[in-house]
Amino acid sequence: MPKVNVTIDGKQIQAEAGSSVLEAAQAAGVAIPTLCHHPALKPEGNCRMCLVEVERQRNLQASCVFPVSEGMVVHTHSPKVMEARKFVLELLLSDHPTDCMTCEATGDCVLQDLAYQYDAKVGKYYGGAKHDYAIDDTNPFFVRDYNKCILCRRCVRACDQINGVEALGVAERGFSSQIIAGLGGTMEESRCEFCGMCVEVCPTGALMPVGTMKQGRYWEFKHTTTVCPYCGVGCNLDVLSKGDKIIRTRSAWDKAPNYGWTCVKGRFGLDFVNNPNRFTTPLIKRDGQFVEASWDEALDLVADKLSAIALEHGPDAVGFLASAKCTNEENYLMMKLARGVVGTNNVDHCARL
């Protein structure tokens, strides 16, 4: 890759030809704030948050889409730039609910973080028009509150560039612009497959998972990277939990094999873990009814029965069905229990089914 010489905030760097000013700055360790930009999506340059001053350019340029060139000199935090970014934020806030104290996205909201950082004032342009959209909670997975939408189009791009079905689009023009699903109906009426990538990349509270509502503040949740329990793709997920409850799935963007991509089951289908019908104590059937038992009682009974049958009828009178849902370690132990303890090769699982 050919390189070009660029100066960013006085730092002389070599950037890859064809890369954006934002990419060059990030590679050089210079932070530029972004809002519509997301590393997993193609840049669009529509929010103007990443504006920078490029010498010999008449206007400020959106660094996410402006390519570097030989000898370019860039100022990422000049007074002119800082003022422009604050102006962008105050315009966004002029048509935003600013209900951060009750908003589910608080603590996990790019707009909130940037407003704090740039000291953007709420209500500075008070008096302008405000949207009043009805909240769409018709689908069982996530709530759409477009009063909180900043039209960054991350959701539209995720649906196109990650999922691929293009269920989302933008209708109307100017102040009337609005994100729509399909021809403007509910998500279920559209081609949506509920992979939740739109919810993942939404920088505000416009798209929120139903399961997260009223479960706690973002900073209370523990993050654990683990593997999805559904299909054989083996997606890595960043699972958020609080106490003994799973709250939601976030993308683990740097992990193979899915690199942050998910489907509906990994994204919204993990709540079976906390289903109130879970078995929480051993059960022994007595006179046709299951009664609660201690672990010792249950384990002794199982060992008594299996050993008695193996001793009386031979080891091959016992069979073991292992599980494609359990771990390697557990399956190894099941196999060892069959062969190394009972002494039968009658061990299988549902690979054929």
Place this chain on the structure above:
Amino acid sequence: MTGLVTSFGSGAMTNSIADIANDAQSYFIIGSNTTEQHPVIGMKIRQAVKQRGAKLVVADPRNIPISEFATLHLRQKPGSDIALINGIMNVLIAENLYDAEFVASRTENFDELKDKVAAYTPEAAAEITGVPADDIREAARILSSNRPGALLYAMGITQHTTGHQNVMSCANLQMLLGNMGVPGGGVNPLRGQNNVQGACDMGCLPNYYTAYQRVADEAAQAKFKAAWGKVGSLQNGLTVTEMLPAAEHGKLRALFVMGENPMMSDPDTNHVRKCLESLDFMVVQEILPNETTPLADVILPGVSFAEKEGTFTNSERRVQRVRQVIPPQGGAQPDYWILTELGKRLRARLGLDDAAAPYAAWNYTAPEQVMDEMRALTPSYAGMAYPRIEEKGLQWPCPTLEHPGTPILHAGKFARGLGHFMALDWQPPFEQPDEEYPFVLTTGRVLYHWHGGTMSRHSEGLLGIYPKGKVELSHADAKRLGIASGDLVEVSSRRGQVVAEAEVTDKNEAGLIFMTFHFPDAAANLLTVRALDPVGKIPEYKVAAVKIRRIEQPVPVA
């Protein structure tokens, strides 16, 4: 799996998700509803088609969602896959579109294949498959002119009485195209369950110890006996599809079921019930009530993926760390602990005392110790120590602690040496539609549910969006039989009947009915046949003869 062992010497997905997504110039998807069953791989293929113009050939009787993105969709009749692939290979050979150099240097038995497929002209294949002859020619041309190409299949290939041959047929095609051992190529069975690959690798199969060390091999038996102090015989055990009839006939008297739901996932549910009820004793280790748990004598509460430490092996042979997210619910216990406790108790009752064997004792206190023991006995997993897979999984074979893992199998050389072409004839499915049962029932899963439904039916959102099982049929059949979407229909086969709601769809062609096996009220496996592939012992879920009729709404019980 057995098919790929015969053709290549190793039975697993040959390539990796990343190289399939990034490097394939074409895709041949046969018998895989990829966007619904392996959605993230489906999404990656959609993007390959959309963003870089990769070509996609889909062979599936149904108009599955990915076929919308296909360059060419071949709608073969269920159970005619070998005829279709033979037809494509006929064109490749007749038009000299195959990779002669690869065939010469890497394979054997080509002449026999050539002779066999000579009879499968596109016209002859069209007769059997219902796919127009010109589409068969077009498929051959697309696949040969856009290489490397990846072939992906799933249960649509294996769940037939000829499943073993179907798999070898896929292997034949990819060898003929020279698509083996290269990024973006390969024969790629997409494994259904999250850890079905791992359960196979761990030797939860009646004919193998870990990593396909054969039960019948005396050296393998001696190795495990030395390690554990005791082993089974040199005779293969029973498969799940054989254990149930053995229970019925009193040969099998006790069954230990861990995290499986045979009442939903095995064929011919009425027969399964009879078999399970014949057992003297059944213990089920489960997390949630399902259709099998009421038949148990003891239920041991295990924990979900989120409450345990360990590893899963995904479809691309990647061993990855599973980490505990939350503590066990209530008094449930990690499954490794339950098995360890049972191991200790059973050893005592069976009087096992084998102090000389290094791994005879069951004194595990953490899953990592189990992994370390398994690695010591399993060459292809030997290098997968926990510290190495904390950040990023490793793909087997990974024989040493320095080995980087193996993203692509059979590069330069097949596991068995030369790739073996198998000359195969098409054979009809076990059960054919007839006058009394004129429809073909094929079964599968939908995006929003999972297998027997133990997990997904207990998820509020998933159940909310797809609350009940449906019977999908074509517009033509619906019109002829006076059935509309939402009507109640009765579907019956020689084995049972099911009443469920009809959904009239353009996914099916006339004569084909589709059902899932997620819901007990509309359980397709009451209807399916127990006919097995003689080698793989996989039931023919994809073809059963049924009839269908509209019934009046049942009178509500007062």
